[in-house]
Each structure stands twice: as C-alpha cells, then as structure tokens.
Amino acid sequence: MEQQHTPHAIVTGATSGIGRAVTDLLVEHGWTVTAVGRDEDRLAAVAAAPQVTPVAFDLETGEPAEIVPDQVDAVVHAAGLLPTASIEEVTDEEWDRVFAVNVTAAMRIARATLPALRASRGTIVFLNSGAGVFSRPKNTVYAATKHALHGLANGLRADVEHDGVRVTSIYPGPTDTPMLSNEDRTPLVRPETVARAVVDAILASEDTQLTDIYVRPRAELS
Numbered sequence: 755m756e757q758q759h760t761p762h763a764i765v766t767g768a769t770s771g772i773g774r775a776v777t778d779l780l781v782e783h784g785w786t787v788t789a790v791g792r793d794e795d796r797l798a799a800v801a802a803a804p805q806v807t808p809v810a811f812d813l814e815t816g817e818p819a820e821i822v823p824d825q826v827d828a829v830v831h832a833a834g835l836l837p838t839a840s841i842e843e844v845t846d847e848e849w850d851r852v853f854a855v856n857v858t859a860a861m862r863i864a865r866a867t868l869p870a871l872r873a874s875r876g877t878i879v880f881l882n883s884g885a886g887v888f889s890r891p892k893n894t895v896y897a898a899t900k901h902a903l904h905g906l907a908n909g910l911r912a913d914v915e916h917d918g919v920r921v922t923s924i925y926p927g928p929t930d931t932p933m934l935s936n937e938d939r940t941p942l943v944r945p946e947t948v949a950r951a952v953v954d955a956i957l958a959s960e961d962t963q964l965t966d967i968y969v970r971p972r973a974e975l976s
C-alpha cells in the first residue's frame with residue numbers, strides 16, 4: 755500500500771499565544787510540527803503532543819538553517835516582540851533586538867526553508883499586524899518592523915511564486931495573548947481564531963494563494 759504523506763510545518767513562537775494555537779490546530783489537521791521557542795517549560799507543554807518536536811532556539815542570535823528538517827510543507831513565523839518605547843526612548847540594542855526577531859529571523863527562516871518548500875510546493879506564513887500597514891502613535895518601532903515584514907512578504911512572493919511557493923501575510927487585530935498584557939481582554943480576537951486563518955492559508959486549494967488576511971475584532975475597539 756502507498757505510504758500516506760504526513761505534512762510537516764515549522765512554527766516559531768510556538769510557546770505562546772498565536773503560535774501555540776497554530777501548532778495545536780495543525781496537529782488536529784494531522785500535521786507534524788517543529789515547534790520553536792525559548793521557554794523550556796512552555797516548549798515541554800506544547801510537545802506533550804507526540805506529533806510536535808520541540809526546539810529550544812533563540813531567533814535573535816541563532817541561524818535557523820541549523821534547525822530546518824529535510825521535509826517542510828509550511829513555515830509559520832509567529833515569534834514577535836512588541837516594544838513600547840518611542841524612538842526617543844528606544845536604545846539601539848532594543849531596536850536591533852526587535853528587528854532581529856520580527857524581521858531578520860523571518861527572512862532567515864524563509865531562506866533556509868526555500869529548497870524544501872520548492873520541493874513540497876509549500877507555504878510561508880508571516881504573522882504581521884495592522885501595524886504593518888498603518889502606523890499609529892506610540893507604536894513606531896513595532897510598526898517599522900511590521901512594515902518591513904510586509905515588504906519582505908510581497909517581494910518574496912514575487913520571487914518564488916513561479917517556483918510553486920506561496921507567501922501569506924496575516925494581519926491580526928488586537929488578540930488575547932500575553933503580548934497584550936495590559937488590554938481589556940473582552941473584545942479581543944482569540945488566538946484560535948487567528949490560527950484558523952493561518953491554517954486556511956496553508957490548506958488553501960492548489961489553484962490559489964491567500965496573500966493577505968486581515969483578522970479584525972468583530973467590532974473595532976474604540
């Protein structure tokens with residue numbers, strides 16, 4: 755009998771929030787997942803599912819090529835940092851750290867997985883934000899990283915779509931994860947809802963790619 759192909763994804767930020775919800779949902783859909791994060795306890799929790807391989811890895815300093823398995827059908831870059839400092843307050847080190855995780859790691863993990871994704875006709879999903887399209891006051895450093903990620907996604911898609919690789923940007927609105935520790939939780943989008951959009955992009959039918967998906971709260975926060 756022909757062996758059934760089990761699809762495999764790499765998910766960064768798998769220890770928390772949206773990345774954790776994506777990991778759980780992919781497992782529900784029969785995928786195996788390389789779950790990337792730093793927090794050992796939360797990595798152990800996500801790896802309670804036998805389909806999940808935990809990888810303790812710092813995206814700020816590590817080279818993602820070192821953790822890429824041979825078979826990759828999807829990459830989800832959900833790791834991210836939300837700095838609160840203005841550009842007058844932010845240190846050069848903090849600026850570099852946020853760009854390293856939000857942008858440079860996204861580029862490096864895409865670059866490292868492209869050979870496998872060409873072979874599998876796979877999908878790259880970047881967790882962007884409304885801040886990747888509109889800059890709001892007191893959010894400039896984060897918005898700068900997410901605008902860069904927007905440009906990375908659009909350029910990369912143009913570069914690789916004729917090789918069969920799809921690139922999707924997801925733009926969540928305010929979502930109920932530890933990243934928004936100070937917000938009133940009630941009107942926020944649930945991380946499981948954002949995960950559904952991510953998995954929709956990955957499982958989209960062969961004839962299309964879902965390039966940009968906005969996941970807003972049902973009613974915008976005032």
Ligand SMILES: NC(=O)c1ccc[n+]([C@@H]2O[C@H](COP(=O)([O-])OP(=O)(O)OC[C@H]3O[C@@H](n4cnc5c(N)ncnc54)[C@H](OP(=O)(O)O)[C@@H]3O)[C@@H](O)[C@H]2O)c1
Binds near residue numbers: 790835881927
């Ligand atoms: N929550 C929102 O309202 C919202 C809205 C729009 C967009 N987004 C975007 O959605 C994505 C997921 O956000 P979230 O709310 O789920 O965030 P979260 O709950 O704060 O989780 C952030 C994740 O990033 C990982 N991470 C941070 N720095 C890392 C590093 N140096 N190396 C490896 N992993 C690192 C963390 O892993 P460890 O803790 O294990 O280090 C954690 O798993 C982010 O890109 C965020 O910008 C979020």
